[in-house]
Amino acid sequence: MDQDILYHLALGSGSHDLVEMFGDVKFVCMGGTPKRMEDFAHYIMKEIGYKIPTGTQLMDISQYSYRYCMYKVGPVLSVSHGMGTSSVSILLHEIIKLMYHAKCKDPIFFRIGTCGGIGIEGGTVVISDNAVDGMQDNNYAVATLGKIVKRPAKLDKRLVNELKALAHSDDPYDTVTGTTMCTTDFYEGQGRLDGAFCEYTEADKMEFLKNLKAKHNVTNIEMEIVPFAALTHHAGIRAAAVCVALLDRLRGDQIGTPKDVMEEWQSRPQVLIARYIKKILQVA
Structure with a gap:
């Protein structure tokens, strides 16, 4: 093809x-909502001491796609991926191609991102060391x-361990x-009782969730990790969630x-x- 359009x-x-x-991007950070990733762009700009030219401001590079947001802060790309496997899959295909072309x-x-925990307090941070789908299969099927x-x-x-080592004892x-x-699915797929439809009992739900924890070491539930990991x-990209x-x-x-x-x-x-x-950037 004459050119690759990242639509x-x-x-x-x-x-x-x-x-x-x-071409200088070293880190691609993605999350569900445009607001969260805009906030992260401003946060990481302060953390790494990146200064943009006087009279300019951070701009949503992908604003005219009307799909995802994208902000660049020096070597850091901050991108929204929407909600669910299909949305994150589309974003990943195009971001991976962007990295190649650049x-x-x-x-x-x-x-x-955010998630629901199983047997952990709200506010707990979870670093994923394994990814499975709703049938406990650790493959992305398309x-x-x-x-x-x-x-x-x-x-x-290795990246999981490096991140875990950065958790402070005084956090x-x-x-x-x-x-x-x-x-x-957010409702039935996660065993919720408060969806528009619920054809199982609270006892069924509790048995399911406890089994996830006891037999499969499932610590949290979300809607993007499998395609992200796969x-x-x-x-061949190092990645963590x-x-x-x-x-x-x-x-x-x-x-x-x-x-x-929250x-x-x-x-x-x-x-x-x-x-x-x-x-990694050796910023104090």
């Missing part, structure tokens, strides 16, 4: 000088040309590692934590990722 990012290999724009050297990918193609959902174990919350389950692994638990699913389904508390909780994965980036 959902409002970029293209023919319309933009991608090497000039993105000739980026060994970028590291992070997912920064129907391709009428056939199921499976790719292993593997995360970088006012726990940072743990564990298996993360990725579902294709596509980055398939591309760090999420904060918004509640313990063994205690309920609805999130009733006050907004100000905002502080959601900053916790960002703090850990910032520590890692600063360490």
Whole structure:
């Protein structure tokens, strides 16, 4: 093809000088919402001491895609991936191609997000060391040309350990590692009782969740980890996912934590990722 149009990012290999724009990227940080990733862009800018030229400001590079947001802060790319496996898959395909066209050297990918915990307190930070789907399969399955193609959902174990080592003993919350389950549905797929439809009992739900913890070491549940792990692994990209638990699913389904508390909780994965980036960049 004459050029590669990265449609959902409002970029293209023919319309933009991608090497000039993105060639220095070392870290790609992604999360669900545009607001969270805009906030992270401003936060990481302060943390690494990056200064933009006087009279300019951070700009959403992909604003005219009307799909995802993207901010660049020196060597850090902050991107939203939306909600669910399909949305993060689309974003990853195009971000991986962007890294290729920009000739980026060994970028590291992070997912920064939220999740529901199993047997852990709200506010706990979870570093995923394994990824499984709703059937406890650690493969990403996609129907391709009428056939199921499976790719292993593997995360970088060394990166997991490096992140865990950056958790401080005086942090006012726990940072743990564990298996993360990725579902294709927020309500029935996660065993919630408060969806529009619920054809199982509370006892069924509790048995399911306790079994996830006891037999499969599932620590948290979200909706993006399997494609994130599989596509980055398939591309040979080091990747890790760090999420904060918004509640313990063994205690309920609805999130009733006050907004100000939630905002502080959601900053916790960002703090850990910032520590890692600063360490690699050797920023005090």
